[in-house]
Amino acid sequence: MGSIYLKSVEKWFGDTQVIKGIDLDIEDGELIIFVGPSGCGKSTLLRMIAGLEETSRGQILLDGNDVTHKVPSERELSMVFQSYALYPHLNVAENVGFALKTAGASKAEIDEKVSNAADILKLGDYLDRRPKDLSGGQRQRVAIGRAIVRKPKGFLFDEPLSNLDASLRVDMRFEIARLHKQLETTMVYVTHDQVEAMTLADRIVVLKDGVIMQVGTPRELYESPDNVFVAQFIGSPKMNLMSCADMTAFTRAPELKDGGVQLGIRPEHIGIVDAGSGHCDGVVQVSEYLGADFFHYIDCGPLGLLTVRTSGAMHDIEGQTVGLNFESDNLHMFGADDLAIR
Template sequence: MSSIELKAVEKWYGEVQVIKGVDLEINEGEFVIFVGPSGCGKSTLLRMIAGLEETSRGQIIIADRDATAEPPSKRGLAMVFQSYALYPHMSVRDNVGFPLKSAGLPAAEIKTKVDHAASVLKLDAYMDRRPKDLSGGQRQRVAIGRSIVRDPTAFLFDEPLSNLDAALRVEMRYEIAKLHQSLKSTMIYVTHDQVEAMTLADRIVVLEGGNIAQVGTPRELYERPANLFVAQFIGSPRMNILDAGHVAGLTFPGEAKKIGIRPEHISLVPSGEGHIDGTVDVLEYLGADTFIVMDCGAAGQATLRLIGDTDLKPGAAKGMKFDLGCTHFFDAAGQAIEAR
């Protein structure tokens, strides 16, 4: 079994607690992504699983055994870092095979494992090159290949795409998704980029201040956020949050203080005919879509999404009508509440 379980895991640095009692089960073969803003504890939690950070309290169970006190080398995990950490004087073949050579495996077995990793990652044509002769995406694939040859219990990825440009990030997202489909291995992946999380994960763990804010599939988090933090972190552009007292013609729970609505769930209507009126502030034309930022006065600011282009100009007054089946409500503490 390559499942991983965290039981009431805590991390303290002196008097400062950065991981605050995390409970989480990661199933065999699952692709789980830790996501959240800088400083939320996602990389620390990953390093605790890897054994690179000591666990102050709680247990880390790997493949049905208590690995809390085990050193990294005994945990059977492979970690891919943000930096490629390749040996510049070695060929791709030697970089990929280095962990096996260090372990003293026979040359024939090393060649078989390295050739398999090269085939999976489409590195066959680059095996005799050195890292300086590769693109950023190719270097990252070499770093992943070095992990594959070890046949680990699980793969741990710590923001592996953050050093790549936008085009390479898209390409490598595809490569990692295909890798997971091919290997069917347990993978835990850390990123601050919610687009990576939404496109890659089986389940997403949203972290806030060392706590788990919510765990769920990308669809669950997008459609049913548990609180304001998740509602505004997941989704791009983020969910609009408006003051409930300034939204007319909408039935909502009495304890609701905020109303949430995503940009694609708002349509423009003549002033006075929607749930709230606003003035066009900024238009962002993106080709297939146009995002319109509306000034809604005391209620706040709202962004809506239109397909294609629009003739609207800044300063135009319009009404906004909400898709009532996609409206969210939050109480004074920011927790989601059900409409009644």
């Protein structure tokens, strides 16, 4: 079991409040990801769950037991940091089994658990190597292996892939997803990379200024953002936003909802048509070819610069005047308070 419940959790550093009354239920076996801009409180919240930061107010419950004031070693959670923090003079097997050795486990127990972790993480061929002889991805797997052997109730990951290059990050995302399915253990994962969040998470927690802006599955956050912040934070390229006061720029205005102040639409939900035959016209300022996709940045006058995503099979239209057709079923409306109007 590894359910984690946060009840009105707050964190203060002196007179500055960085976590502002967070309530969150993490079910046993879930992979939950905290995302948000730098300084939003995601790593602080993770460290509070781990016991590395004191909780100023509120409760942290693990399987229904209050662990708010327990030290990290009493919480039965394992943490994997951004830095691998491996001992350079020890080989892989010794690094993975180090915590067991210091806890007084027998050699037979250590060997068995290290062997099991190595099988899970495909480290069997590297057990005799030192960290300096490993790639970044292999070192991170060793760090994860060190967490696995403790058989914790949950894993806490603090931006574990940020030190890896792009190719290794893709490989390690797969490894972590596979590991979660194999272990069926609760995982709480912090990242600033929304691609990691969208591809790994069962649910995503979007944070801003110490407050939860929305919690939901990747699909829920992408298709039904609760507010302007989530709408623009989740998705790359980000959602286009236009002021409803500028609707006169439309040749054929889409249907708006009462109280709407901003109209949002994702780049892939705008079609490019002949000038004069869409909802509005614009001039293509830049077209970025990415192989499978084109990203077109189109100046639509009062509506601003809109991003349109098309198939990479489309021909380059940079510098041309085109029409834009908005998919009516994929429009998002936001009120004066930046909240979505359903």
